[in-house]
Amino acid sequence: MASISATLSLFLITISTSLYITLSPSVIEDLKNLTPPPDFNSTIQTNCFKTPSLRYCNSSPMDFDEIFKSTIVASHLCNESKNPNCVETFPKIDLRNRPLLAPLYLSFSFFWKYCPLSILSIDMSNSSLKGNFPVDVLHCTQIQVLDLSLNELSGDVDIVSFSTLTNLTVLNLSCNQFAESRISDSQFFKRFNSSSFIHSGLLPDHKKFKIKFVIFLVGFPIFVILMVGCFGWLCLHRPDFLPRILQTKHRFTPSILKAATNGFSKKNLVLKSEAVDIYKGTLRDGTEVRIEIYRDDISRDDCRKFVEECKVLVQLCHKNLVQVLGWCNNRRLRAIVTEWVEGKNVEMWLAVSNPPWKHRLRLLMEVVEGVCYLEERWPEVGYDLRTNSVLLSNDLEPLISRFKVGDQNSSSRRICKFGVFLLEIIANRRPQDEFKTGEAGFVEYIRMHYPGNxxxxxxxxxxxxxxxxDQAKQALGLGLMCTDNSRNRQLCFGQIFNIISSVYDSLPSHDHKGSNTDRGKGHKRVR
Structure with a gap:
């Protein structure tokens, strides 16, 4: 037989003579099985009348069931805390090193709500407590000692809740895992020394701070050096990884070209000769390109001229010119990068597709458009008009692909070359392969049969x-006029364009490809 603890002051002294409790095996069973005696409510009211400072007297409305349960928990705690005389005094809750019991008693929030005024010390150290700080304990505002050290408590500590503990003289929260806070700035916590918070996480760890400072002091310069080195490497080798605003326009590095061609793999190799290797590549932004890599060794002055030529070529912009995207001028690699044209050249087109007169005439007209653009805006840029060097896009648009800056050919020589190109389109013959004297023999062959045969x-x-x-006959006559160097006054490309355009427009039914409103004028290709 056990009695209710005398620590409930006058109430407990009175009730101890009238209530006899046989302690059950566990506090949980007692709370479930025991019920208040018939005079419990009147006893509580009498106690509150005599001693109104009791905690349960301040609750409104009174929950007599909770008050009764708190007396049961108090009785158990009195015994568990090994107090010498539980009937007369209950000064301390001692559950240290009790990892199974301490969490149980913390869960009885109603007990802490009506915490007996005689309790002056609470010790739950080394009890494997986890979770947030047990704020219910702070309802015992009269306590003088609170020890929650050597647990696994975490989160924030509510400093405001501690302000009611005016009698607290000993506090130990060390060896926990609380979130760091400026607890030392609180007036209340200035009453305690730093040993109360060792390894609690509440105070800044100066040792860790020093380590972090040393790491920062050493690591930051290393980080800056690495970043500068990385940035420098990107600028020199892979500027395509930099933001577009920082990239050097039109300049390619060997590393970019190597990445674009999968390490200059044989799979990407299109043509290999003694002087040049041609690769198909894909840039980092997905653009497909044609890369011409030159093998010949040239002097430093020639390298400088090569770059100056490329700076001119990248400015060419017309729908009938292959767009030059940039260049690479490195002691290990020299290359020109142009847009990739998937189609065939004109020579292959004539041999395989057998195009009708209408399509050949349209091709001639668009080639002259590109030539007029060059003659008008870039007279210093030469070009090659052979059928194997003029490419065709997937839409069968002719694209002049080979250029030479500072070309010394005169205007009459260029017109003569165009005349040969025109005759090749109509005759579908290969001057270099079929005639001993090449282009001269081919022109003479045409002239010999014109106009009778x-x-x-x-x-x-x-x-x-x-x-x-009749239109083809007229075009043959135009080609012969272009190749006739004995004429006192040779045609210009503007006149040639007008003649071909008027012949094309006279076709009874023609399929215009694109807009011809800007014929003879350069404009940017719509990609």
């Missing part, structure tokens, strides 16, 4: 009607 020189695959035959 044109059936022999015209490509029979064009399947000309009477009207288109």
């Amino acid at each position: 044109l059936q022999k020189v015209m490509d029979e695959k064009m399947k000309l009607t009477e009207i288109t035959f």
Whole structure:
């Protein structure tokens, strides 16, 4: 038989003579099985009348069931805390080194709400407590000692809740895992020395701070050096990884070209010769490019001229010119990068596709558009008009692809070259392969059969009607005029364009490709 603890002051002294409790095996069973005696409520009210300072007297409305349960928990705590005389005094809750019991008693919030006024010390150190700070304990505002050290408590400590503990003289929160806070700035906590908070996480760890400072002091310069080195490496080798605003326009590095061609793999190799290797590549932004890598060794002055030429070529912008994207001028690698054209060249087109007269005429007209742009805006840029150097896009747009800055050919020489190109389009013949004297022999062959025997020189695959035959005849005459150096006054490209354009417009039914409103003027290709 056990009695209710005398620490409930007058109430407990009175009730101890009238209530007898046989302690059950656990406090949980006692709380569940025991019920208040019949005179419990009147006893509580009498106690509050005599001693109104009792905690349960200040609750409104009174919860007699909670008050009764708190007496049961108090009785158990009195015994668990090994107090010498639980009936007369209950000064201390001692649950240190009790990892199973301490969390149990903390869960009885109603007990802490009506905490007996006689309790002056609470010790729950080394009890494997976890979670947030047990604020319910702070309802015992009269306590003088609170020890929650050597646990695993975490989170923030509510400093405001401690302000009611005016009698607290000993506090130990060391060896926990609280969140760091400026607890030392609080007036209340200035009453305690730093040993109360060792390894609690509440105070800044100066040792850790020094380590962090040393790491920062050493690490930051190393970080800056690494960042500068990385940035410098990117600028020199892979500027395509930099923001677009920091990239050097039109300049490619060997590393960029190597990455674009998968390490100059054979799979990307398009053409290999003694002087140049041509690769297909894909830049980091997905642009497909044609990379011409030159093998010949040139002097420093020639390298400088090469760069100056490339600076001119990247400015060319017309729908009938292959766009030059940039260059690479390195002691290990010299290259020109242009847009990739998936289609074939004109020579292959004539041999395989057997295009009709209408398509050949349109091609001639668009080639002259590109030539007029160069002649008008970039007279210093030369070009190659052979059928194997003029490319065709997927939309069958002709693209002049080979340029030479500072070309010394005169205007009459360029017109003569165009005349040969025009005759090749109509005759579908290869001057260098089929005639001993090359282009001169080819022109003489055409001139010999003009105008009486044109059936022999015209490509029979064009399947000309009477009207288109006359147009082809007129075009052959234009080509011969362009190649006739004995004429006192040779045609200009503007006149040639007008002649071809008027012949094209006279076709009974033609399929215009693109807009011809800007013929003869350069404009940017819509990509």
